[in-house]
Amino acid sequence: MSQISTDISIVVSARDEGRLLNACITSVERACLEAERFGLVVERVLLAAAPSAATLAWSDERLPARWLRTIVAESDIGTARNSIVPELRGAMIAFLKGGDLCSRDWLWRSYKNIDCNRTVMRPELAILFGGSFGVIFNPNLCAREADAASVGMRNPFTTGIAATKWLFATMPFPPKEIADGVESSEWHWTLDTLSKGVDHAIASGTWLYLRTSPAGSTGATATRIGRSALFELRRC
Amino acid sequence: MLLNEDSPSAGERRKKPLFKRIRREIRRVFRRVALNFLYPNEPSREEPSAEGALDFLYRNEPLHAERRAELDKHEVLCRRFEALWPSIRADMLQIRDYERHLSGAASLRVTLCNNIAPPGAPSVIGRAINLVLERIPSSVEHLVVLPWLGLHGGSDRVSRLFIRALIEHYPKNRLCILGLDQGFDPPPEVREQFDCNLVSIDEFCPSASFEDRVDILDRILIQRSPPTVHTINSYAAWALIKERGSYFAGSVGFFGHIYADIRIEDIAREVFWEYLPDCLDHMKGVISDNRHIVTLAERNFGFCRADMAKFFVVYTPILGVPPATNTALRPCSRNAGPPSAVWFGRFSPEKRPELAAEVASLLPDWKFAMYGQQLAAPDMDAIRRRPNVELRGVFGSLNDLPFETFDAYFLTSSAEGVPLAMLEATRFGLPVVAPDVGAVHEFLSEETGWVVPTPEVNSPGGFAALLAAVRRDYQTAARKVDCAQRLLLERHTWPSFKKTVAAIPGYLRPV
Numbered sequence: 001m002s003q004i005s006t007d008i009s010i011v012v013s014a015r016d017e018g019r020l021l022n023a024c025i026t027s028v029e030r031a032c033l034e035a036e037r038f039g040l041v042v043e044r045v046l047l048a049a050a051p052s053a054a055t056l057a058w059s060d061e062r063l064p065a066r067w068l069r070t071i072v073a074e075s076d077i078g079t080a081r082n083s084i085v086p087e088l089r090g091a092m093i094a095f096l097k098g099g100d101l102c103s104r105d106w107l108w109r110s111y112k113n114i115d116c117n118r119t120v121m122r123p124e125l126a127i128l129f130g131g132s133f134g135v136i137f138n139p140n141l142c143a144r145e146a147d148a149a150s151v152g153m154r155n156p157f158t159t160g161i162a163a164t165k166w167l168f169a170t171m172p173f174p175p176k177e178i179a180d181g182v183e184s185s186e187w188h189w190t191l192d193t194l195s196k197g198v199d200h201a202i203a204s205g206t207w208l209y210l211r212t213s214p215a216g217s218t219g220a221t222a223t224r225i226g227r228s229a230l231f232e233l234r235r236c
Numbered sequence: 237m238l239l240n241e242d243s244p245s246a247g248e249r250r251k252k253p254l255f256k257r258i259r260r261e262i263r264r265v266f267r268r269v270a271l272n273f274l275y276p277n278e279p280s281r282e283e284p285s286a287e288g289a290l291d292f293l294y295r296n297e298p299l300h301a302e303r304r305a306e307l308d309k310h311e312v313l314c315r316r317f318e319a320l321w322p323s324i325r326a327d328m329l330q331i332r333d334y335e336r337h338l339s340g341a342a343s344l345r346v347t348l349c350n351n352i353a354p355p356g357a358p359s360v361i362g363r364a365i366n367l368v369l370e371r372i373p374s375s376v377e378h379l380v381v382l383p384w385l386g387l388h389g390g391s392d393r394v395s396r397l398f399i400r401a402l403i404e405h406y407p408k409n410r411l412c413i414l415g416l417d418q419g420f421d422p423p424p425e426v427r428e429q430f431d432c433n434l435v436s437i438d439e440f441c442p443s444a445s446f447e448d449r450v451d452i453l454d455r456i457l458i459q460r461s462p463p464t465v466h467t468i469n470s471y472a473a474w475a476l477i478k479e480r481g482s483y484f485a486g487s488v489g490f491f492g493h494i495y496a497d498i499r500i501e502d503i504a505r506e507v508f509w510e511y512l513p514d515c516l517d518h519m520k521g522v523i524s525d526n527r528h529i530v531t532l533a534e535r536n537f538g539f540c541r542a543d544m545a546k547f548f549v550v551y552t553p554i555l556g557v558p559p560a561t562n563t564a565l566r567p568c569s570r571n572a573g574p575p576s577a578v579w580f581g582r583f584s585p586e587k588r589p590e591l592a593a594e595v596a597s598l599l600p601d602w603k604f605a606m607y608g609q610q611l612a613a614p615d616m617d618a619i620r621r622r623p624n625v626e627l628r629g630v631f632g633s634l635n636d637l638p639f640e641t642f643d644a645y646f647l648t649s650s651a652e653g654v655p656l657a658m659l660e661a662t663r664f665g666l667p668v669v670a671p672d673v674g675a676v677h678e679f680l681s682e683e684t685g686w687v688v689p690t691p692e693v694n695s696p697g698g699f700a701a702l703l704a705a706v707r708r709d710y711q712t713a714a715r716k717v718d719c720a721q722r723l724l725l726e727r728h729t730w731p732s733f734k735k736t737v738a739a740i741p742g743y744l745r746p747v
Contacts, residue, residue, distance in 0.1 A: 023335040030330065101335060103327050125317070127324070127348060129337040134351030137313050150362030153451050207324065209338055 007040040009090030013047045013077050014098030018054030027101035035108040050075035078173030078185030085168045094162035101209040110162040110203040117166045119199050123206040126158035131212040141200040155187040160208040364441035365455050371435045373409040377745045379462040381473040383417035386426035390656045395468045416472045450476045466491040474511040481518025489520035489742050495653040496674050513537045520742050525552045526653040526675030548740045553733035554659045566665040568717035570710045571643045578642045580607035581657045591648040593619040594696035607631050639664045644706040662720040667713040669702045684720035
């Protein structure tokens with residue numbers, strides 16, 4: 001990756017987070033500085049997808065100068081992310097949601113451990129806070145051993161992904177409006193990538209802080225994958 | 237896998253504590269044997285430890301291997317979190333001014349530690365769901381979800397009747413019967429009765445938990461989108477409607493059955509209490525075999541007119557049900573022998589067979605025959621002790637019962653819909669004595685039988701008095717039975733059942 005001038009692009013997606021972005025951007029900025037301390041070049045992007053007035057106001061007034069802000073009309077986060085990928089300069093792209101925070105080591109450890117185009121890096125654990133408190137460990141999931149249909153039943157991963165630009169460009173996030181069911185873009189993307197032989201590995205010693213609402217977003221009742229050919233075609 | 241050199245791989249993390257424990261246990265056993273040999277009169281020098289206590293628990297608790305592995309995994313994760321905590325705390329201290337919840341306080345560590353979840357990909361459900369989906373045709377339009385099939389009981393009888401009606405209506409590939417709940421295992425002779433797709437989750441994933449089964453149904457509905465889903469007492473299906481019904485509002489029409497407002501020892505049980513109030517909004521229809529429970533739902537849960545339009549009463553057919561289309565009724569006949577009464581039904585708490593035995597104690601000159609399957613465990617000894625009570629077990633067919641030797645049939649339930657046993661007894665020409673509970677009054681009145689009034693339904697006296705009255709006045713008994721049988725012919729026949737089912741909006745898909 002060294003031939004590309006920018007090593008990491010961190011993209012924080014926001015819609016109606018408003019001033020919650022303050023904590024998120026602060027934590028990400030800290031992670032960027034840590035990565036830069038290791039000699040990495042980091043591009044910082046706030047992706048405002050159909051942003052609310054509060055989000056726009058906060059980013060107008062408080063977004064640090066080194067950050068780029070991209071506003072898209074598309075409200076679907078997956079589609080918005082797809083639209084920005086070609087513009088990003090980093091060899092590795094990391095996506096984070098605007099309400100969440102990351103640990104200081106997340107970016108550089110993910111970068112250090114990513115060794116090919118066939119790996120998606122996950123934080124080792126997620127610390128839930130806000131509506132409820134808890135810890136969720138992400139699994140190390142090798143595509144060869146993964147039971148994709150099981151992953152389709154329950155999403156074993158929390159949010160927060162990092163992979164090469166090539167991978168995001170060749171395997172874009174699915175659109176939200178898929179047939180017959182509620183869906184989670186990152187979850188569906190996980191299934192797609194697993195079925196194409198991409199491993200999902202953890203960056204040991206890294207974590208994200210995930211803001212939870214009482215409704216939650218990790219439970220099967222909150223997010224489910226829509227009708228999927230995986231259940232019809234793939235024998236596990 | 238890409239792991240830092242400072243952390244063990246997932247496999248190592250799983251195995252290491254187990255090996256350590258085994259090694260420690262072997263050492264401890266050797267040490268104990270050696271100490272006992274060297275110092276036979278001294279007490280044990282071993283000190284208890286938390287690890288030892290854990291091992292002790294493991295040894296003495298018959299833990300399932302999967303559960304044991306789960307505990308091991310959780311223990312490993314807890315240790316990993318504890319090892320990471322100093323770094324996490326340091327990290328939090330840097331950002332706590334920006335996010336007040338991430339204080340880094342010791343109390344937060346405890347809270348988090350108590351809520352550690354392992355990686356979530358289950359290993360069994362995905363495989364099972366693939367196999368289940370293979371058995372459910374993609375053209376399925378009507379899915380009936382059941383917890384059991386082939387047991388004795390009113391609900392099972394209703395299930396079979398609905399399935400039969402649906403088989404007559406749909407081509408084979410458009411109907412599927414799904415045994416979702418644990419224990420669904422119809423005997424071969426029952427399976428043979430139904431020429432349709434019959435799928436049991438237990439065939440593919442017997443160890444699936446209740447939540448797993450809800451997930452499996454969820455996936456079936458997403459993948460197959462049957463326009464009609466009908467649950468007859470499947471709690472897992474009701475739970476899905478309750479929790480996720482709104483997701484399917486546009487694509488799946490949910491129907492469910494309710495029977496009675498059963499309470500046992502003051503605990504509200506059954507679908508009526510547990511699910512109906514939370515599910516109705518997501519449902520297209522609620523079917524009942526009696527009007528009484530529908531009225532109760534309206535009163536208890538404050539349902540409005542639009543809600544009540546979703547309720548449909550379908551009386552259970554007794555006559556002319558295929559394959560035996562016989563609609564013959566046995567006339568009432570006088571019992572020439574000693575006074576005798578018959579009780580048949582499930583030996584379960586709500587049927588109160590022990591009350592029947594108390595009735596027998598008040599009529600020592602009578603003989604009481606009791607038939608039925610023992611599901612729960614009422615005090616059978618008290619029943620057996622009654623000298624004038626004979627427990628005759630399960631009957632193969634009602635035709636085999638010596639109805640001519642009985643004066644009356646009596647029912648002692650604490651809650652009921654329209655009891656099928658009461659209808660069957662009427663069909664076979666027996667006068668009926670029953671308490672005024674549930675929907676009994678929808679069939680039994682002063683014209684059609686003997687009703688134990690509400691204040692007396694919990695004591696044997698009222699039952700005994702009415703049984704004696706039946707015996708005393710055969711003419712009245714014959715008149716009432718005749719009247720009851722006319723009601724059977726009017727309301728409880730197979731054609732009237734099919735006609736009512738067909739009239740439920742959105743229930744049957746056009747073929």
